[in-house]
Amino acid sequence: MTARQARVWLPVTALVALLVLGGLALTGRDDDTRPAAARPGPAASTTPAATGSAPPVLVPGRPGEPAATHDGARVRNAAPPRFNGLDVWYVRMMIPHHQQALEMATLAPDRAADPRVRAVADRIRAAQGPEVGLLRAWLSTRDLPAEVTGHDHATMRGMQSAEAMRQLAAARGAAFDSLFVRMMTAHHQGAVVMSTDLLKVGADQAMQEFANAVAVEQSAEIVRMRALLTR
Template sequence: MTARRGRILLVVTLSAVLLAALAFTLRPAGRHAPVEAGTAVGVTPPAATSGGPSVIVPGRPGEPVVARPADEVRVTGSPHYNSLDVWFVRMMIPHHQQALQMAQLAPDRAASPGIKAIADRIRGAQAPEIGMMRGWLSARGLSAEVPDHDHGTMRGMQSPEALRRLAAARGADFDRLFVRMMTEHHQGAVTMATDLLGVGADQQLNEFANSVATEQAVEIDRMRALL
């Protein structure tokens, strides 16, 4: 019984030795050191640089990745806005400015508290929106000016003569004229904003245009209800 156990132990030991030798023989070249955690097999980790952090840049198909200094890597993607976004902002700024010009006449001329309240909401909403649009252009190095463009041709814009009549009106006459002119003005803004939703590329402007279309449509209904 003891001799049998000895033979079994010998066989097991020899098998283990043979398997270890076979594994050592078949080990791939270059794998003598363990791969560091977080390093993909077949990818050479970036070498440490003394000038700052490095960035892994993918190679073209069939080429390995490379490490480059971070200050040499530039974003090459297309901009997240297009020329129609820029045109919308440049047109909407003077459009809003005229709405403010009309709304600023209401406190001293309107008879209806409701008209005064609507004018106050217009001032409270559109003045900050002008600042937002100017900031959008500035952040992209774009000017708000459009040389030789007649802003009076935009949808809903009121003529200088119509603005003079509004400034000269008082009481109920002012209220009726204000509602008519501001309704036309808002309808123009709603159309401009709705048009952008189908062609613009900037997500921020998409949300802004949707807000303009929704809120000014609501104000049109409020003004009509007052008369």
């Protein structure tokens, strides 16, 4: 090779070398500057993404208690039954219990001397008559019979004996007023205890509200009736 040829090929050789080195450098560059979708990476996982937890649920408290917020999944998986055996027992017992109160109250218009006693009896009939219908409907919608075979209703709290009921029916005037107030007070006290007990162990929300109403209203009526005896 002549000196002139060497002067021509040296720049060409240098240019080729630069092009080769540049290509190698480009091949080894980090791909971070490319869009994320274009970057190579591990194969996408075939496992479905974990679903988030269920939204929180506001759970009503028992009557008189505040509501509480619980995890939705736990509430769904651990939901209490709609009613339990104690709800059913309370309803079945409260029907004849109310019926006796209605029987006593029905005697007042023709026998009571004090108009306030007649007013108490009127309130009892107005409240407990529809409540008996509500209790029967509660059982009917659940295909449950109202009768309890072999149970002596006279043993329930507050229930008055057959002899006491005969004495009340035979009384008139002030004697009726005094006997009615004493018997109905004891009868209401029994209903309050039964209802308060259900609030501790029942599961049905409707019966919780019913029992709470009975306990509150009949407790207030006991106070009114006791005031009649002191005047």
